Amino acid sequence: MTKIWQGISEFTAVAETNSFTHAAQQLGISVAQVSRNISELEARLDIKLLYRSTRKVSLTEEGALYLQHCRNLVSSLDEANRSITNLKLTPRGLIKITAPVYYGENHLAPLLNQFLLAYPEVELDLQLTNNKLDLIQGSFDLAIRLGQLESSSLIARRLSSRTQHIVAAPSYLKKYGEPQSPAELSQHQCLLGSVDTWRILNAQGKPISFKPHGRLRCNSGPTLLNAALCGLGLAQLPDYYVKAAIRSGDLRMLLEDYRLPDDGIWAVYPQNRHLSAKVRHLVEFLVERL
Structure with missing residues (x-):
């Protein structure tokens, strides 16, 4: 099984540096090795991957195709090694969150x-906004999202x-x-938030979207809560807004x-970004306490 991998890192390094010497320095082994x-890799594949001369190293057509796959293999192996290493690390450095x-x-x-x-070695940059920011463009390590998640990467x-x-x-x-049924909601003043519909079940237990109408629209949950407390109408709000007022x-x-x-409260992060020790510790910390 070991021989399947043998030569892949060396081939990738030579292809990317165009030099056996530079590849050997990068890998910390001898040029001869x-x-x-x-050579052993080429023999196993029964294909020539590189053209060699005293002055130049270049890829064959087959070598160029093979390189595309090898890059992914080497990258995945590096990522796996980093993942194991990070298990031992104490969280440190900057975490950017929205x-x-x-x-x-x-x-x-x-x-x-x-x-x-x-x-103590962690720094946090917390940006609070009701807009869904692009995590890649904004260089965010993590986002907290509420409710139903949109399909994404x-x-x-x-x-x-x-x-x-x-x-x-x-x-x-x-x-x-x-109101005794969802059908009766249309007879009431409703307090409107940032979305145009309320999600509820109908009499058959199927999810439906009800489009409320009312005199007040606001993208602030606390403002809608205050309006509901004042008796201005019905509001649909998450439990963390209303539980104290319900209790009282x-x-x-x-x-x-x-x-x-119930729907979810989520930590989301880009799939092409390695979940470092600091972010992994933070996610586990939030899971335990939330």
Whole structure:
């Protein structure tokens, strides 16, 4: 099995440096060993990969094709080695994170402060925004995303879950009555957020999108919460906005039989970016505490 790999690193290094000498220096072995391992590789494949002369090294047509695959193999092997090495490392260095504003301020930031206390060699750059920033373009190590994830090339790790509640103040319900089914929502004033629809179940238990209407629209959850508390209408908000008001009786949950199953709170990161020790430790830290 070992011989299958023998010569691949040497061939890739020679192809990329156009020099047996430079390849040997890069790999920390002798020129003779580089040459011998590549010759054995060519013999196993029964194909000539390199043209050799005293002045020049160049790829054959078959060698150019083989190089494309070898680069991926060498890169994957390097990544595997780094992964194992990072298991032993103490988190250190800068971690750049983006997260939604309210959730970041009230739930994420306190935990990040604890993480900084636990790991003195870590630095954090936390950018709070409700816009979904491009992680690659912004050089972010990690993003915190809420709810249903869009299809993308990002890798996601579930940190926790959230429940979406439809709520209203007792004063509103006393004046306008309580909806008994999703069909009755159209008869009520609804407080509109940044999305145009509410996701609920219909009478048959199937997910549907309801388009609410009302006098107030705002992309701020706390503003919608305050409006609901004032009795201005119904709001659909995550549990971390409304749980205290529900506990105190200032808000009542509505249509709970038609509520969708909980959705996720996620840590996402680019799939082509190695999850370093510092980021891996942070993700595990958040999973444990959220």
